[in-house]
Amino acid sequence: MPNSAFKVLEILERAIAPISGEAISNELGVTRSAVWKNIKELRLMGYDIQSSQKEGYRLVHSSSKLLxxxxxxxxxxxxxxxxxxxxxxxxxxxxxxxxxxxxxxxxxxxxxxxxxxxxxxxxxxxxxxxxxxxxxxxxxxxxxxxxxxxxxxxxxxxxxxxxxxxxxxxxxxxxxxxxxxxxxxxxxxxxxxxxxxxxxxxxxxxxxxxxxxxxxxxxxxxxxxxxxxxxxxxxxxxxxxxxxxxxxxxxxxxxxxxxxxxxxxxxxxxxxxxxLSATLENRVQIRTLKNSFEGEAIDIDEFGALIVRKDNGKLERVIAGDCYQQ
Structure with missing residues (x-):
């Protein structure tokens, strides 16, 4: 956002009532046309700014963008x-x-x-x-x-x-x-x-x-x-x-x-x-680049590997792969 538009926006956010373009231009030391240009830029960024010749400008809603x-x-x-x-x-x-x-x-x-x-x-x-x-x-x-x-x-x-x-x-x-x-x-x-x-x-x-x-x-x-x-x-x-x-x-x-x-x-x-796990203590199917197997997800170790008890009772440490819950 241009710094001048940012300054206009700050004034609009502080204002408890509509504020005239002249008041904004006097506070910032710029022309009224510069204020109008910044208002247009703010509107393009998604800010809902109402304007009237009698009352001036009013910020209705902030932008919904992740600015x-x-x-x-x-x-x-x-x-x-x-x-x-x-x-x-x-x-x-x-x-x-x-x-x-x-x-x-x-x-x-x-x-x-x-x-x-x-x-x-x-x-x-x-x-x-x-x-x-x-x-x-x-x-x-x-x-x-x-x-x-x-x-x-x-x-x-x-x-x-x-x-x-x-x-x-x-x-x-x-x-x-x-x-x-x-x-x-x-x-x-x-x-x-x-x-x-x-x-x-x-x-x-x-x-x-x-x-x-x-x-x-x-x-x-x-x-x-x-x-x-x-x-x-x-x-x-x-x-x-x-x-x-x-x-x-x-x-x-x-x-x-x-x-x-x-x-x-x-x-x-x-x-x-x-x-916060949705995986542990659930039956899962694991698919890796090398193989596929089923079992119960019982733990995760300090390296982030999933520990699965396979149907034959053996423990398998899964470092990477797809996990499908059943």
């Missing part, structure tokens, strides 16, 4: 999200993150959050397409972790816990985590996470945690196949919600858990993950 200005007002984090990169459309927020890290220093980008209103080429696990229309939350958090490579999945676990907790606190909905990286409400998926990293040997150069959540997305807009398996926040609560407030909550929750990961308090993350 950095709206997120920052509610953020209250130390690092995560203090630097926001916003896009109306992008193929993938993770691809933007990779480019930023390639062009700059990942250490300086730590905590940067990339936001897209819509992803045109979103990608999930195993390279699967991730449908990401406007109305959802599609973000990537750039991280320069001080975490051993063998514990890197703890970042995904911390992110999953953060999203589930944010949903529970913000909307009082019983969100749960399905191993390895899906967020469910009841038997329907509402979101997921994807962790990508650049590493060599024991050195992690950077990580990208992608988070995708269906928020103000009408279920009727999904394909018939998806409608059986997917829900959204608005579908669950019966109305559209404040995405900026929700995103700020996610980032606060994630920053708190990420600090535990960085300090090596893996058990705290693991135990909270278990308390």
């Amino acid at each position: 950095p200005y709206e997120v920052h007002k509610k953020l209250h984090t130390q690092v995560f999200g203090t630097n926001l990169r916003y896009f109306e459309h992008t193929p993938s927020t993770n691809s933007v993150g990779k480019q930023l890290c390639s062009d700059g220093e990942p250490k300086k980008l730590h905590g940067t959050v990339i936001i897209a209103e819509e992803q045109t080429g979103g990608v999930g696990r195993m390279g699967r397409a991730w449908i990401s229309p406007s109305g959802g939350i599609w973000i990537t958090v750039i991280l320069k972790p001080q975490v051993p490579v063998d514990h890197i999945f703890m970042i995904t676990m911390a992110g999953s816990v953060a999203v589930a907790r944010a949903i529970r606190k913000e909307f009082e909905i019983g969100a749960l985590i399905k191993w390895p990286n899906d967020i469910f409400i009841g038997k329907k998926k509402i979101g997921g996470l994807l962790l990508e990293m650049a590493a060599e040997a024991d050195t992690v150069h950077y990580c990208l945690l992608g988070i995708g959540i269906d928020v103000n997305n009408p279920v009727k807009d999904f394909t018939a196949d998806l409608q059986r398996d997917i829900t959204s926040i608005s579908a669950e609560v019966g109305h559209e919600v404040d995405r900026a407030s929700f995103l700020a909550r996610i980032l606060r929750e994630f920053e708190n858990r990420y600090q535990l990961v960085e300090s090596g308090e893996y058990d705290a993350i693991t135990q909270e993950w278990k308390s």
Whole structure:
């Protein structure tokens, strides 16, 4: 948002009654035509601003877009999200993150959050397409972790816990985590996470945690196949919600858990993950690149691997794969 438009918006937010263009121009030391230009820019960004020749301007509704200005007002984090990169459309927020890290220093980008209103080429696990229309939350958090490579999945676990907790606190909905990286409400998926990293040997150069959540997305807009398996926040609560407030909550929750990961308090993350698990103590079918088997999911270890008791009684440690609950 242009700085001048931001200043006009601040005045409109403070005003308890309609305010004239002349009053705004006098306060900012600019012309009335400059004020009008900024009003038009704000309207294009989704702000509902009424105007009348007699009374002046009045802010009716803030923008429903995930604009950095709206997120920052509610953020209250130390690092995560203090630097926001916003896009109306992008193929993938993770691809933007990779480019930023390639062009700059990942250490300086730590905590940067990339936001897209819509992803045109979103990608999930195993390279699967991730449908990401406007109305959802599609973000990537750039991280320069001080975490051993063998514990890197703890970042995904911390992110999953953060999203589930944010949903529970913000909307009082019983969100749960399905191993390895899906967020469910009841038997329907509402979101997921994807962790990508650049590493060599024991050195992690950077990580990208992608988070995708269906928020103000009408279920009727999904394909018939998806409608059986997917829900959204608005579908669950019966109305559209404040995405900026929700995103700020996610980032606060994630920053708190990420600090535990960085300090090596893996058990705290693991135990909270278990308390929110939709997978443990359930019968599952596991499909990996090598084989497929069934059994009962009984535990998750400190590296994020799922422990399954197979039908023959043997324990199988699953590091990666698809988990289908029966």
